[in-house]
Structure formats: structure tokens, C-alpha cells
Amino acid sequence: MRGALAVAAREIVERKLALLGALLAGFLPLATPLLPGLGGAQGRDARFVTALFLSLTITLAFPLVFGATVLVSDITHKRLAFYFSRPLSAASIWAGKLLAALVISVSGACLAAIPTLLFDGKRAFAAFDTSGPATAYFLLTTLLLLAGAHTVSSMARLRSAWIALDFFLAALLGTVIALSLRSLILGNFWDLHEMKHSSEWLAWWLTAPLIATLLAASYVQVADGRTDARRSHGALSATLWGLTALLALPLAGLAWWVGSAAPKDLVAVERGIQVAPRGSWVVLAGHVRARGSAGAAFLYDTVTGQYVKLHGFGGVAFSADGARAVWFEESEGFFERKRTGALRFAALDSARPASTGTDVETNIWAQLALSPSGRRLAVLESDRVLSVYDLGEPAHPKQVAAVKLSPFPEPAWITFSREDAVSILPATGGMLELDVPSKKMRPTDRLDPAALPYALVERLSGNLKAPKMRLLSESRVAVAGLAEASARLLLFEGGKTPARAIDLGPAARVVLGGEIAPGRIAVALNPLRSNDETARKAWKLAVVDVRAEEVVSSFDGLLPADGLGWWRSPVMPSTEAGSPASKLFLDASGALVRLDPATGKQEILLGGKR
Amino acid sequence: MTARGLSVDPSDAIPLWKQIEENVRRLVASGAMRPGSAMPSVRDLARDLSINPATVAKGYQRLVDAGILAVKRGEGTFVAEKPPALPRGEREKELGGGAMRYASLAVTLGAPNEEAVEHVKRSLGFLRKKEK
């Protein structure tokens, strides 16, 4: 300590002229109003701006200059031996030199500001927040500039072959760190909406480790390199890159760990499940276990466990037979996701379903619909262009029609009414149909249940509150909702009035499930409105025999897997009666389970445990 | 490079401490240094001759051991009141060594034996006369 202070004092005295220079430079702006044409308030403004510029210059230049010279010049001029042949520890030499550079940089900036503070004090204090954090940032910046200038100067001026390694490792580790950060940011590992704009977060989590690494490297450089320029550079590089690698490798490992999440790692999937209309595939999206706030999404086969990873998507469209899936996947910028995306495709009936890219790009929130055979795709973009593609060659969809819908009312829903006709339900007004071969739009009166769900729900649910509707096979429609404080299930069999109306007893919430077996509909009821632990446990699944109009069995804590999905609309996607997909439920812990309605056996497919 | 007649030749093959020892012996024998007279301190002689003080000290120590010099604690080094004659064996060795060097010189210069012996006698006579 004594030694460090002696070294620091000596180094500061050596550079006292720089401090004097800073003080004198501080007086320069005071002369600005004397310049011709600058008088009065204008002159005072010029004085203030000049002073501001000058302070900034000195604040940046001093740490750069003294950081670059305070140690490196002694090494290159072979004068560091003066200290090393004295009873001074390497730590004293290092700390003394660093302290001197820091003191000169900080006092230089302060001295240069004195004249301005004397004359323009009020204004200067108003312009700058000199409270705690601002001072800390000033010191942090100064230290960063000092340490950075020293490091770069060492690499450039010690002239050893290490420089080649420096470039290589800087590029390599820089790439590793950038890619890891990118992967973590894009994977939502950090909740950047909360942290990205916090300067404190940036200052501490990015600058502090950087400064610490640079300082540690410069210390080892002095302690181990001593007066030997080559060894000095070697020690600096080895420490700098070693520590950087020590930070980069865990970061890369973390990025890999976060990116390696599989469906089994998902927790709290209950709001991100979409069930294919047939077969055993579901879309799962949720947080992943032990990976910060990172999320992941998959197409998942509940029978085989096979999965396809989805990277940011707006929703999946399945073909009616559940054998094909299409979705738009987000394009990625370097550190942010873009809202445009490329269409991707997966053949779910192949031996190893995989995600295939296509050359169709648009906003990821575009609406998608697959034709009944899955060979045609309709895409409705937000600019009201409706395009129809032929998916004969999935990687290169062929556009067979594109219609601008702007002369027509704003569309709300699209679906294929036939293989070569797309029905469009506008938000208001009558239904339209696009005839694909002729590319003609025409109004249609046909009330195709498949094409008009919103209107249907409204029409069919009557005075039920929070109605939900599922289209069952054979043109039957199930609607569930609340009447007064009691749940009610309506079943339509072609007519416009319910063929059956079944009272399910008191409930505050009701979720309509699918046809778990032909003629048997699952409905989940909850007496509580909240979404806490107690409420989750309070769900009761009733299996209703629609013919007998009675509840044949009930299961505690279960509700339909897609019942809470974030893409839920009043119209729930339909599943084939008795298909594996119709038997998927969430239990009270949030786990995805398969229910065997005959035996009541529940098989946990994915652990819950939020 | 002299201190009262003491001089050394660093380039000579004879070690400096030996040169000092022999010179002092010679000066004492010739009466140039009188019994009881003070010797220069090791430090002073070393500075005068610009040589390592340890060398001077070693020469002095040999002379003290031989009884030619005496150390008076706190006062310094002096020429002994009664410099002793060398023990017989020692004397023969010294005389023999000196004679060999002289004889080598004589042979090298090609001087006849008579001439060489005459020189020895003349030198002895000169020194003995001085002694009285």
C-alpha cells in the first residue's frame, strides 16, 4: 500500500503539467463570448457549449492517453526495471500506476470543469445529474477507457507475435459470446423487456466483468511479465483470453443448455396447447425448466414422443387429417426477432417428421388454412391479400391464386370450404368465397357451419354467457356456456335449435372439450373464477353421454388440454371423436395427461410442476 | 600508486596481497618502515591503490601472522617493535623461491654465473649497510 502510494505520487507528479493544461484549457471557453459576433446570451450559449465539448474531450482523452502510456511506455522504453529493482511488490507497481492514471484522468476532467462551474455553475448542474449513479458511471467509464487503452496499447506496442493470437482469439471468443448472447436473447432467457433498457443492468452486467477482466489481465501482465516485453504481452493475452474464455464457455454452455430444451423440459404448458384435429400431434409452447424465463415450442406426438422444434411462430395450421402442419416461423435479426417469417412445413405422417423451410415469407401473424387434403394452403396477410398455394412440392409452394381483398369488408376468418374454394368471413357483412381455379370472389349465402363459426356461436348460444363451441362430426355442433350460475351444454344436430340442452349444475367457469368417444362429450366445470392453486384443483371434468343426457363419469382436477390455450376463440378446434387427441387433458399440476375414459386411468405425458 | 613506497602492479602474475606482503617485508627489512611506525589503514591503502580492501586486509593479516605487523586494538596497525626472523624452514622456502625467480632472470638474460652472484652480493651489501 505504502509502495503503491509512493509509485502513484511519483507518477502523478511526473504528469502534473497535464493537470495544469486541463485547468488552463478549462478557461478557454470563457473567452468564447469575446469572439466577434458572439455577445450577450448567444455568447453565453457558445461558452457553455464549448465548455461542454471541452469537458467531454478531456474526460475521454485523458484516460485513453494515460491508460495507453502509463505502463506500456515504461516497458517499451525499458524503464520499468527502475521499479522492479526496488523493494516494491508487483501489486504496488501495478496499483500505483493504475491509481495515478485514474487520479489524473478524474482530476483532469474536474479541473477542466472548474472555470465553467464558476461562471455557468447553475446551468452545468442543471444539465448533469451529479448524484450517485452519474458519478459511478463517470468512474466506470474512465476505468473502462483506461483499462481498454492499456490493453490495446500493450498489444500494439509490445510488438510480440502474440498479437496474431490476440486477433484470432478476439474474433473467436467475440463470436462465441455474441452468438451465445444472441441465442439466449432470442430464446428469451432474459426477460429483456425488463432489462434491456435498464442502463444500470448494462453498466453492471456488461461493463463490470469487462473492466474486471481487463484489470486482472493488466495485473498479471505486471506481476508475471515484469520488465520482459514479450512475456508481458503473453501474460496479458493469456489472462485476458483465459478469463474471457472462462466467461464465454459457460455462456456458450448456457446457450446450448437453453437451446437444447425438449418437450419433457416444458413447464406450465397449459396456455400453449393446440391439438391437431386428428391423430396424436399437439403444439406445445411454454416455459422450460431451469432456464430462466426462456420458452420453447414444439410439435409433439403424444403417442411416439417425436417432436419438431418451433422457433417463434404465430400459430399452426393442421390439415383435416392431422398429417400435415404449416406455420410461419420468425426470421431472426442479430439480437431481435422480426415479425416477418418464413413459412415452414412438416409432414407429420412421415417416419421422422422434420421442419422444412419454404420460400414463402410474410408476417408471422398471417392467418393460415389448409385444404381438407392438406395439398392447398391459404394465407391471409394483414394487408388483406389472400394467397393460395399448391403444396405439391412443400419446399417450393406454388402460388395458384392471389386476391386483394381491399374492395371487400375486412376479413376475420378463412377456411377451405372445398378443395378449390376458400370461404372468407368478414368482420361484418355477408360471407364471401374465392373460387381458386377462376380466382373470382363471389358472395355466398350458404351457411356452412365450418365457414361461419363466429356467427354460429352467437346465434346458437342464445343467452349463454362465455359460450364455447366445438364442431363435431356429422354436422353436429356442441356449445357450452353459463346460464345464470349454472353450466349448460347444447347439442345441435343440423337444426337451428338445440336438439338437446343438458344442465350440468352450478359453475363459475366452463370449458368445452371434444368428443372423447362417440356420443360422449367432455366438459370441465369450476365453481371458482380465480386462477390460483385452489381454483386449479377445483376443476371437475364431466363426461356427458349426449343421448342419455347425463354425466356418466367425472374426474377431479382435469380440463381439456386446449381449453386454456392462448389462441382460444369461441370456436374450439375440433378433434375427431375418440382420437388420441380428444383424450388429452391437463391435470391440477399443469401436466399433460392422457385419459382413458373407460378405466379412468390417467397417463402423464409431460410433467407439470410450474 | 604508492603509499610510502608501497606499490602494486595488478597485471603482474603475483597476487596483489602477496605483492603487498612482499613489499612491506622489503620496506621493513630495508628500514624504510621503522619498527613501531603506523601502517596506513586497510581502507586508506585500498583507496590509494584503488584495489579491493579485502586484498589489502589479507596481505596485512599474513604480515601480522608473521609478526612483522602488530595490531593495536583501537589504534590501528603498526610495524612490530621487533620483526622476527623467519623460522628456518620458512626462511629456506622464501629464499629458495626468490632465488629461483632471480636465477630464471639471470639464465634468461644469459648472464654468466659469476656476474649473477656478484649482483646478489652487491644488493646484500647495500641493504646491510642501510640496516646499520
Add this chain to the structure above:
Amino acid sequence: MSATLSTGSGAPAAAGAPGSSAVVAVRDLLVRYPQNPKPTLEEISFSVPRGSVYALLGRNGAGKSSLIRCLLGQQKPTAGSCALFGGDSWKTRGRAMAKVGVVPEDPDAPPEMTARGLSAFCARLYPSWDGAGVTTRLAHFDVPATTPFGSLSKGQKALVSLSLALASAPDLLLLDDPTLGLDAVARAAFFDELVGELADRGTTVLLTSHDLAGVEKMADRVGVLKGGRLVLDESLESLKARFRRLRYGNEATEDPASYGQELSAFDAVKVKVRGWGIEALVSNYDDEAFARFTALEGVVDAEASALSLEEIFIAVLGEPTGREKA
């Protein structure tokens, strides 16, 4: 050539003898720089006992600077070790330096500091500091105490360095070619101070110098570096005892090529055939062998003369047993 041949009762402990009394001990030192295939220093072992004066000689580029940097703990040896006061130089540098006074070959003090400022700075670092002594010595050397170090001549810088080195009452003085650039007067003053220091404190000295006449008067022991190896490490006394220049005529043979054969007992380092006869530098001389030599048939007019350290130095660093005709 034997590096540890030691004769004479006053010779310091032979190199290689371990012991805590050695102020400097170098063991199997190897220094290698990546850009040189050949090591800069290899198989260097020697020690400097307490109170002795060791002169390390060698031509420029022999590896002296690397050796001194290693000794001072400023450079890490590739292999082997350097010890000061029994502790590894690299590891115990900070503590050891409190007891070492250094006069570097290239003056390294900050150029803008005056001698007085340097003394004041050092006073804060050493356990004891004789500031008045610095002033006295500078006056003795006639070096201004208030001139910036950078404005002094090379000789003056060395004298300032010496004054600073002595002020901490060091146990070891490391003088790296301190008399380079000194004029005769300054040189005399320098040696005067050094002798005074040796007489008063018995300081151990390791010095390198090109001033062999000065070394000849000061050193107990001499080490010679050649091509990165310590080719000689011997007491000055024994060194001077075994080197001689022989001059003689040879009447036994007319063939100059066989001249010098008769010198076998002396380990001739260099043999020159001159007009008047033969001149040889020998490294294994003794008086009795010379008496037999003069009696050899055909050897005439033989004479032996002592070599100065400088002549020995040149002989050692010249071609080994080179023959040349003048």
C-alpha cells in the same frame, strides 16, 4: 579448460558449492527466446559468496543482460534457478530488492526526476535510507543534484545510480558495466567510493565491466560468458597464476608446422610463429614445469611473462588453441 580449477588459499568457495553463505547462487540456468533456436544462456551455474567481488565478463551479446535480469527477478528463467540470499529471485524479488543496490547498464530512472527527487522517492521504499550520503557522494562525484536525470551524461547517470544504490546500505551491489562512459576522473571517484563501501561494509559485489584493468584490481573471482555458456569461473588469483606468455626459440626442428609440440605440459591457448621465434599463450603454467621446459633440447632463450586480465580475457575468448603466423 577447467572452470572450477582453484588454487591459492585465498580463493573464495568454488562455484557449485551450495551453502546459505552464497549471496548469489545460479543453478543450471537456461534462458531461451522463442525467436532464437540456440539458447541465450545454458548450463550456467555459479555462486557469489558473502563479501566477495565477482566479475562477470563477456563480449556484448554473450547473455550478460539476460543473466542479470534473471538474477534480479525481472525475467523468469526458461529452466534452472537464480537465488538471492538463498531465496528464488523470481519469487522473492520484492523482499530481496530491499538488500540489493543496482547500477543498471541502461539507466532506467524516470528522465524528468532530479537526483534529489529520486533519493526522496527511494527514501519512501527502503527500510533505511541515507539521504545525506547521496548528497555527499553526488558532491564528491561533482554531479548536480537538481538536474533532471534525463539531462545528465551517461557517466553522471551511472554515478547517480551508484549513489542511490549505496544509500540503502545494500548487502549486494549489482553493478552492470558501471564505468562505461566515465572519464578518468569520474572513474577514479567511482572506484574510490566502491573501495570505501567494500572496506566499511564488506558488501558483496557482482559486477560486469568492459574495464578489465579496473576489474583486475577489485575482483576476487571472475566468470566469463561466451556464446551463452560460462566458460570460466575461477578465482582471479588462480587464473593469473596459470596463464603466461612464453617466448622462445626452437632449434630442434626446421618445420614450423611442428612448432608448439613441446608446449604440451602448458596447455597452449594460442601459438604464434614470429620472425625471432615462437610466442605462446599457455593456460597451465607452473615454475617447475617451466624450469624443465627451458632445459629441453632445442629450446633456447625461453622467457615467461605474466598476462594481464585483459590478455587472458582475449585468450579465453579467442580461438581455442589457434595457430597463426605473423
